[in-house]
Amino acid sequence: MGKKKHTLLLVDDDPDILYSLKLFLGRFYSEVITLSDPKKIMSTLSQSVVDLVLMDMNFRRGEQSGNEGLYWLKRINEVSPETVVVLMTAYSSVGLAVEGIKLGAYDFLLKPWDNDKLLVTIDGGIAQRKSKKQGEKFKKITTSLDIDGHRVIGTSKTFKEVVNMAEKVADTNANVLLLGENGTGKYVVAKMLHNLSSRRDKIFAHVDLGSLNGNLFESELFGYAKGAFTDAKEDSIGRFELADEGTLFLDEIGNLPIHLQTKLLAVLQNRKVVRLGESRERAIDVRIICATNMDLHAMVEQKEFRQDLLYRINTMEILVPPLRDRVDDIPLLATFFLERNKKKYQKGKLQFSPEAIEALKNYRWPGNVRELEHMVERAVILCDENEISESDLHFGPQRKKENLIASLNLEETERMLVEMALEKHQGNVTNAARDLGITRAALYRRMDKFKL
Numbered sequence: 001m002g003k004k005k006h007t008l009l010l011v012d013d014d015p016d017i018l019y020s021l022k023l024f025l026g027r028f029y030s031e032v033i034t035l036s037d038p039k040k041i042m043s044t045l046s047q048s049v050v051d052l053v054l055m056d057m058n059f060r061r062g063e064q065s066g067n068e069g070l071y072w073l074k075r076i077n078e079v080s081p082e083t084v085v086v087l088m089t090a091y092s093s094v095g096l097a098v099e100g101i102k103l104g105a106y107d108f109l110l111k112p113w114d115n116d117k118l119l120v121t122i123d124g125g126i127a128q129r130k131s132k133k134q135g136e137k138f139k140k141i142t143t144s145l146d147i148d149g150h151r152v153i154g155t156s157k158t159f160k161e162v163v164n165m166a167e168k169v170a171d172t173n174a175n176v177l178l179l180g181e182n183g184t185g186k187y188v189v190a191k192m193l194h195n196l197s198s199r200r201d202k203i204f205a206h207v208d209l210g211s212l213n214g215n216l217f218e219s220e221l222f223g224y225a226k227g228a229f230t231d232a233k234e235d236s237i238g239r240f241e242l243a244d245e246g247t248l249f250l251d252e253i254g255n256l257p258i259h260l261q262t263k264l265l266a267v268l269q270n271r272k273v274v275r276l277g278e279s280r281e282r283a284i285d286v287r288i289i290c291a292t293n294m295d296l297h298a299m300v301e302q303k304e305f306r307q308d309l310l311y312r313i314n315t316m317e318i319l320v321p322p323l324r325d326r327v328d329d330i331p332l333l334a335t336f337f338l339e340r341n342k343k344k345y346q347k348g349k350l351q352f353s354p355e356a357i358e359a360l361k362n363y364r365w366p367g368n369v370r371e372l373e374h375m376v377e378r379a380v381i382l383c384d385e386n387e388i389s390e391s392d393l394h395f396g397p398q399r400k401k402e403n404l405i406a407s408l409n410l411e412e413t414e415r416m417l418v419e420m421a422l423e424k425h426q427g428n429v430t431n432a433a434r435d436l437g438i439t440r441a442a443l444y445r446r447m448d449k450f451k452l
Ligand SMILES: Nc1ncnc2c1ncn2[C@@H]1O[C@H](COP(=O)(O)OP(=O)(O)OP(=O)(O)O)[C@@H](O)[C@H]1O
Pocket: 130, 131, 134, 151, 152, 153, 154, 180, 181, 182, 183, 184, 185, 186, 187, 188, 189, 251, 293, 369, 370, 373
């Protein structure tokens, strides 16, 4: 398995923890830097591009207030707001960790950590870093909507309808179901709904239901009490409680197995959660936004999705259209991603040739905006001239199918098969993975590796 090209910074004063974390995370990420002294965080951030900081909250021996962690979190936010921070704590109370999240940490983990959860949290944080970066760096594109630092690009008629609809429902408590292929911008629209609502100052919590197995589902969503299971060393708050008074974004809801759908429905109906290992009900006030690339109505007919749950979550349905149905947005989005990468790779003069723009408009974009984003980044890296021509853009299988047999290079062939499967299934990762005979997680790893 290839390592993800991301740099992590681990900060903890316990050398054993640093060692074991580095050993484990080094198998998945290309660079893992360790620091036992938090005072070196600032100089490290100025020397390396760090995607995510995983930081202990208590440094001095015996220090249990967690204040030092919060202090360093604030400093990181000041000097490098796009860096994502995940807090780790062995001692501190849930309230302190929540305070960390309100101050801008992406998430927190309790020691001893669960390795699966650690990886899910890091990947989620890195995905968030990407949207943070685009918000902060490109304020000059005037054709876009500026939502609280997040850039939402799109002026086509079809995309404007999405924005209009989002503006209308944002400040109601209606549950919203976002439908659309992978990579169309469902997360971006969910964040926009939150930022336009009166809940904007509270937490926007994101859960990828596709990546939670049965055991993690309950502990993640509902939390648990100390002693509820072997690794439950401390009380832990679930996402529902975390998002209290805010918004909970349940991504990939179509992947939720039917028995977990029943549990979710019960919570949505009662608006109360019970932590694992407790009997006390806790009232929650959460606005629910769900997203899926699957046809939930067809799944209801096939008895794969509960009709009552669908009716509970789809008070408003918003379809985020595929990129091929909003061709007018392609040049805008491409220019936006070009500007971002010109700065990143110090290629200030780079522009698209008119032919390149035409080619971008004529392509069908099975991976939607995410594919465009990655394609532009790749072109910026590879282009040695001042102009990106059509040949610098590496289009997917539409154009490559005929060359499949011509190349026997294993990596190229693998990439083409992945692209073909995604195109065949219109970007539906679950179906593409099934067709390729691999798991969704394995497909996501390959999409990441090939920047698809
Ligand atoms: N309108 C937009 N303006 C700017 N960036 C966008 C827009 N739509 C999508 N993106 C970018 O494209 C990428 C994919 O978007 P996003 O994650 O929101 O898609 P998604 O539909 O939630 O994908 P998935 O179904 O795979 O979870 C992100 O990096 C996002 O920032």
